[in-house]
Amino acid sequence: MPQVTLNQARDVLLVVDVQNDFCPGGALQVAEGDAVVAPINRLTGLFANVVATQDWHPPGHHSFAASHAGKQPFESAVLSYGDQVLWPDHCVAGTHGAAFHSDLNLDPMQLIVRKGFRHDIDSYSAFFENDRKTPTGLAGYLRERGLERLFICGLATDFCVFYSAMDGKRLGFEVAILEDACRAIDLDGSLDEARRQMGGVGVDFSAAAAHF
Ligand code: VGL
Ligand code: ZN
DSSP states (O other), rough: OOOOOOOOEEEEEEEEBBGGSSSSSSSSOOOGGGHHHHHHHHHHHHHEEEEEEEOOOOOOOOOGGGSHHHOTTTEEEETTTTEEOBBSOOOOOTTTTSSSOOOOOOOOEEEEEOOOOOOOOOOOOBBTEEEEEEOOOOHHHHHTTTTTTTEEEEEEEIIIIIIHEEEEEEEETTEEEEEEEEEOOOOOTTHHHHHHHHHHTOBBBBBBGGGG
């Protein structure tokens, strides 16, 4: 869809986790994570509706490798709700690492959804925690506002962007990924797998930040 025409009454930009810990120098740095800031600042000026998410964990969160004896970051563990990648400590509530990148313009954000704040459960998706059923409240917010088509950008393509897109489709929203305003962690092929699964459920990859 080169040259995207927005329907401002029903379209919403979802800006995922553009936080210091996911940018170069951060605890869970994503290669070129900070490269999403400039395109996102341009996009937020074009959409009438903008929502952001913020990864927000208590100290000693269950998704942190350091909370599991003998486990290293990027290994997996089986938790009560299923498999979970174990991460370096990151996005601890109130710390510099959890803060948004300082160049990200927050003024257009109408709602900031914090997620991952329960000690025992991680939350990649903007819609559901990693048990796939505890809601964040975002679906109700979007529905009450009549917002039906999501354009997703931010970090990381293969985790929080991916799960948000899959859940968005599952909940009946139209979903497009602005891949040039996303960057990936790419753990053991996770980016290709995320693309494959998103394509399989009809997530739209044809739009890009450069088309606006
Ligand atoms: C994320 C891993 C752990 C993300 C958050 O924002 O993609 N990834 N927490
Ligand atoms: Zn996290």
